[in-house]
Amino acid sequence: MRGLTRWCAYTLLALALGGPTWTWAQPTPGDEVVLPAPVTDGRVSLEAAIAGRRSVKEFADTALTWEEVGQLAWAAQGITEPEKGFRAAPSAGAMYPLHLYLVTPDGLYHYVPAGHKLERRPLADALATFRAVTANQPSIQQAPLTVIITAAFGPMRERFGERAEGFVYLEAGHVGQNLQLQARALGLGSLPIGGFDPARVAEALALPTDHTVVYLMPIGHPKPPADAG
Numbered sequence: 001m002r003g004l005t006r007w008c009a010y011t012l013l014a015l016a017l018g019g020p021t022w023t024w025a026q027p028t029p030g031d032e033v034v035l036p037a038p039v040t041d042g043r044v045s046l047e048a049a050i051a052g053r054r055s056v057k058e059f060a061d062t063a064l065t066w067e068e069v070g071q072l073a074w075a076a077q078g079i080t081e082p083e084k085g086f087r088a089a090p091s092a093g094a095m096y097p098l099h100l101y102l103v104t105p106d107g108l109y110h111y112v113p114a115g116h117k118l119e120r121r122p123l124a125d126a127l128a129t130f131r132a133v134t135a136n137q138p139s140i141q142q143a144p145l146t147v148i149i150t151a152a153f154g155p156m157r158e159r160f161g162e163r164a165e166g167f168v169y170l171e172a173g174h175v176g177q178n179l180q181l182q183a184r185a186l187g188l189g190s191l192p193i194g195g196f197d198p199a200r201v202a203e204a205l206a207l208p209t210d211h212t213v214v215y216l217m218p219i220g221h222p223k224p225p226a227d228a229g
Contacts, residue, residue: 033109033118035070038078044185053180056189059142059220063105068186069145072219073111073118075182076100076147076175087113089174092167097156098175099211101148103130108205123206133204134216139191143218148201149175150211172214179217189222 077100078088087096100111102118108126109118123129134140149172156164176192183190198213207213 031120033066033120035073035116035118036067038071038074038116042185046181049181049184053184054189055191056220056222057139057191058223059139059144059189059218060223061142062221063144064188064220068188069102069104069118070116071186072145072147072179072182073100073102074116075178076149077111077113078116079113085114089171089178091171092156093159095156095159097152097168098171098214099150099152100175101150101205101207103127103146103148103205105144121206126205129204130201133200134196137193137196137216137218139218140193140216142223143191143220145219147179147215147217147219148205148207148213149215149217150202150207151214152208152210153212154210169214176215176217179219183219187221188219190217190219192217 075088077096077098080086080088084094086094089098091097101121102109102111103126105127108121108123108130110121111118130146131141140146151168151172153164153168156168160167180190180192193216196213196216201207201213201216202209202211
């Protein structure tokens with residue numbers, strides 16, 4: 001009952017806050033979405049993406065496509081060496097303790113690198129709930145996609161001891177940079193966010209209890225300047 005009461009409070013707060021309503025760019029999926037194959041030779045050079053990367057704090061009321069979502073997920077955690085299972089971002093001992101959760105207008109998803117697919121998490125009104133617990137972050141209220149990076153510290157601590165935490169946060173930084181550069185290459189904006197309550201986010205979205213939320217990143221089309229056009 002406490003969980004239901006808390007969820008209702010979050011949802012009511014989200015509705016009171018208001019915010020954009022997106023039209024999702026593809027048909028409503030089922031419990032699993034096999035993402036479009038990623039592009040591995042884009043039209044924007046790495047140097048151009050680095051030079052153009054900036055933190056974007058205001059987003060347009062424009063949904064992302066599954067192609068864009070899939071490309072971002074692949075850049076963050078996609079498998080780039082199938083035989084050995086190596087991923088787009090380096091990981092100490094190839095342990096890969098990080099997980100990607102995506103909050104979209106259509107729900108909450110978990111990215112599965114094997115098969116390049118999303119699994120829908122069974123949470124009603126995930127977007128409203130998430131917006132309510134991150135109400136102090138205006139960018140999250142606007143963005144059509146927020147990537148949540150979580151870490152399972154247990155196996156890392158077993159292998160690396162006191163060095164585990166440092167390795168995990170280094171890896172989160174690698175993933176975050178990949179996301180920002182890929183967003184830029186797609187003509188999207190992103191904003192790295194560390195100012196949130198990890199436990200509150202995890203509880204609200206019913207994330208696995210052995211996962212710690214380490215990073216939030218809203219992503220979307222940058223809002224045009226007020227005097228544009």
